[in-house]
Amino acid sequence: xxxxxxxxxxxxxxxxxxxxxxxxxxxxxxxxxxxxxxxxxxxxxxxxxxxxxxxxxxxxxxxxxxxxxxxxxxxxxxxxxxxxxxxxxxxxxxxxxxxxxxxxxxxxxxxxxxxxxxxxxxxxxxxxxxxxxxxxxxxxxxxxxxxxxxxxxxxxxxxxxxxxxxxxxxxxxxxxxxxxxxxxxxxxxxxxxxxxxxxxxxxxxxxxxxxxxxxxxxxxxxxxxxxxxxxxxxxxxxxxxxxxxxxxxxxxxxxxxxxxxxxxxxxxxxxxxxxxxxxxxxxxxxxxxxxxxxxxxxxxxxxxxxxxxxxxxxxxxxxxxxxxxxxxxxxxxxxxxxxxxxxxxxxxxxxxxxxxxxxxxxxxxxxxxxxxxxxxxxxxxxxxxxxxxxxxxxxxxxx
Numbered sequence: 001x002x003x004x005x006x007x008x009x010x011x012x013x014x015x016x017x018x019x020x021x022x023x024x025x026x027x028x029x030x031x032x033x034x035x036x037x038x039x040x041x042x043x044x045x046x047x048x049x050x051x052x053x054x055x056x057x058x059x060x061x062x063x064x065x066x067x068x069x070x071x072x073x074x075x076x077x078x079x080x081x082x083x084x085x086x087x088x089x090x091x092x093x094x095x096x097x098x099x100x101x102x103x104x105x106x107x108x109x110x111x112x113x114x115x116x117x118x119x120x121x122x123x124x125x126x127x128x129x130x131x132x133x134x135x136x137x138x139x140x141x142x143x144x145x146x147x148x149x150x151x152x153x154x155x156x157x158x159x160x161x162x163x164x165x166x167x168x169x170x171x172x173x174x175x176x177x178x179x180x181x182x183x184x185x186x187x188x189x190x191x192x193x194x195x196x197x198x199x200x201x202x203x204x205x206x207x208x209x210x211x212x213x214x215x216x217x218x219x220x221x222x223x224x225x226x227x228x229x230x231x232x233x234x235x236x237x238x239x240x241x242x243x244x245x246x247x248x249x250x251x252x253x254x255x256x257x258x259x260x261x262x263x264x265x266x267x268x269x270x271x272x273x274x275x276x277x278x279x280x281x282x283x284x285x286x287x288x289x290x291x292x293x294x295x296x297x298x299x300x301x302x303x304x305x306x307x308x309x310x311x312x313x314x315x316x317x318x319x320x321x322x323x324x325x326x327x328x329x330x331x332x333x334x335x336x337x338x339x340x341x342x343x344x345x346x347x348x349x350x351x352x353x354x355x356x357x358x359x360x361x362x363x364x365x366x367x368x369x370x371x372x373x374x375x376x377x378x379x380x381x382x383x384x385x386x387x388x389x390x391x392x393x394x395x396x397x398x399x
Contacts, residue, residue, distance in 0.1 A: 002360040004031020009184070010381075012084075012091040013037060013068060014108070016044045018141065018166065019200055020097030020125050021064050022173030027093070027180060028067030029352040031362055035091070035377055036068045037084060039075065040370055040399050047370070063349060065367040066339070071378065072371030072398050079397045081107050086382055089116040093180055097125040100135050110195040120193040121183040125176050129199030139200065141168035148204030149211055156226035171207065172200040233281040234260075234288050237318055238296040240304055246318035247296050247304040257281070259311040264291050334361070341366045374398055 009032040013024045016038075028034040038044060046061035071087075074080045085108065088094050094113060096103055103109045103124070110122045124130060127139025128147075145151045145164035154162035179196040187193055205212075211222045229235040232252045240247050251257050254276065261269045269288075274280045281288060296304045301317035308315035317323065325348055330336040335353065340346040344366065352361060378384045378398070392398045 002358060004362055005356065005359045006030040006032040009033070009093065010091045011035065011093040011095060011180075012088050014084075014094065014096035014098070014103070015125070016097065017046070018064065018169035019172040020095055020176065022170045023123070023125065023176030023180070024095050025064060025067055026174065026177040026352075027095075028365075029362060031359075032093070034068035035087065035373070035381075036065065036070045036368070037073050037075075037087070038070060038370055039072055041074055041076065041396075043370075062339075062347065062367045066349060067362060067365050068368065069373035069377065070368035070370055071374055074397055074399045075106050075108075077397050079392070079395075083378070083382065083392075083397070084108055085113065085116065087377070088113045088120065090381055091117075092119075092121060092184070094120065094122040095125070095176065095180070096122075099138060100124075100126055100130045114193060114195070118192060119187055121180060121187060121196070122193070123176050123179050123183070123196040123198060125172065125198045125200060127199070128201050130197045132199075134201075141165045141172075144168050144172065144200045144204040147201045149208040150204055153208065153211055153222055153224060155224045157224050159224070159226075161224070168204060169200075172198075172203045175203040231278060233278045234285070234292055236289075238289075238293050238304075240296050240301045240317075241299055242301075244320075245301045247301045247308075248316050248318055249292065249296075249308060250314045251281075252278075252314070256313050260292075260308075260313055263307070263311055263313070264295055266291060337364045339364045339366045371398060 006027060009027070011024055011027050011032050011034045013021070013034050013036045015021050015024060015036075021036075024034045024036070038047075044061070044065075046064065073083060075084060084106070088108070094108075096108075110120075113122060114120050126135070127143065128134040128137055139147070142151075142163035142165055145154075145168045146161070150168075151161040151163050154164070176198055179198055183194050183196055215221050227236040229250050229252075232250045235250045235252075237246045237248050239245070251260055257275070258270050261267065269275050275284060275288075299307070305315045305317045319327070324330060325336065327336065333355070335351055337349055337351045338346055339349040347366075349364060349366075351364065355361075374389060374393070375386075378389050378392070379386065384392075389398065
C-alpha cells in the first residue's frame with residue numbers, strides 16, 4: 001500500500017482559530033498524525049455556540065479542523081502542563097499560535113521542550129513575531145492585510161482600501177506548513193531540530209513586496225484597480241442572468257479583443273486605432289463595459305463563459321458554494337469529497353489539492369469532538385493506564 005508523504009510524523013497541535021490550524025490541516029492532509037490539544041475550559045472560537053449550527057458543529061470548524069485527532073487537556077493545571085510536555089517529547093513537531101510569552105508561562109516554550117527532545121521542530125505563528133516593538137500586539141486576518149500594505153492595494157480607485165479576511169489567515173498558515181517541512185528536511189541532514197518564529201504580518205508583507213519595490217524604485221504608489229486586471233482590458237466580473245450570477249472575463253491579447261468585437265457585433269471597434277491597445281481600451285470603458293454587460297446579462301454564467309471560451313476569450317463563471325458542490329471536475333479529481341460520521345451523518349468536504357504519483361491521499365476525516373481520542377493519545381502514545389486516564393478525567397485535567 002502506498003504511504004502518505006508525512007506518514008510517521010507526529011504533530012502536537014496547540015494552535016487555535018485559523019492561521020495555525022490551517023498549517024496543521026495541510027500537514028494532516030499530507031499524512032502526518034496531528035494531535036490537537038484543546039480544552040472545554042476555553043473553547044476555540046470555532047467551537048463556541050453558533051445560533052444556527054449549534055455548539056460543536058460549525059461548518060468552518062468542520063473543514064478547518066479535519067484531518068486530526070483531539071485530546072482534551074487543561075493547560076491551566078500543573079499536571080496538564082506536564083502531560084503536554086510529555087506529548088511534545090513524543091512528537092516530531094509542535095505548532096502553536098498563542099500570543100508571544102504564553103507558551104513560556106505554561107512551561108511549554110522551545111528551550112523547555114527541546115531539552116527533552118533535541119530534534120524537535122517547533123513553529124510559533126503570531127501576529128507580529130516573537131520579538132520587535134509590536135510583538136505583544138494581538139492581530140487577526142484583517143489586521144495582517146492592513147499592516148502589510150495588501151489592503152491598500154485592494155478596492156476601487158475612488159473607494160477605501162479593502163481588507164482580506166479568512167484567506168489571509170490561510171496564506172499565513174501555508175507559510176507555517178512550509179516552515180515545518182523545511183525544518184524537517186534540515187533535521188534529516190543535521191539530526192537537530194529548531195525553532196521557527198513566523199510573523200503573520202511578515203508573511204503578508206512578503207505578498208505585498210511588489211508594491212514596496214515599485215514605490216522605492218519609481219517613487220509612485222500602486223493604484224487600486226478594483227476588479228480590473230493589469231494588462232487586460234476589458235477585464236473583471238460582469239453580471240449575468242439570474243440572482244447574483246456573474247462571469248469573469250480577461251481580454252489580454254489583440255486576437256482576443258478582435259474576437260470579442262465579433263461576438264458583440266461591433267465591427268467598427270476592430271478598425272478603431274484608439275482601441276488597439278490595452279491603454280486605449282481602458283480609456284473607453286464607458287463604451288465597452290455596457291456593451292459586454294448587456295451581452296452577458298442575457299445569459300447565465302455557464303452559457304456566457306462557454307460562448308466566450310469557444311471564441312478563445314478567457315472567461316469562467318464566478319462559482320458559488322452550490323456550484324462548487326456539484327462541479328463535475330472537482331468531483332472527478334476528488335477535490336470535493338463526502339465525509340461520513342456515525343453520529344453526525346455526512347457532508348461535503350474539500351480535500352487536498354495535490355495528487356502524488358507514488359503517495360496516497362489520506363482518508364476523508366471529519367472534525368473531531370473535544371477529547372474523542374483521549375484513550376489513544378494518553379493510553380497508547382503516553383502509556384497511561386485506563387485507571388489513570390479515568391482519574392485525570394474525573395479531576396478535570398483532561399477536560
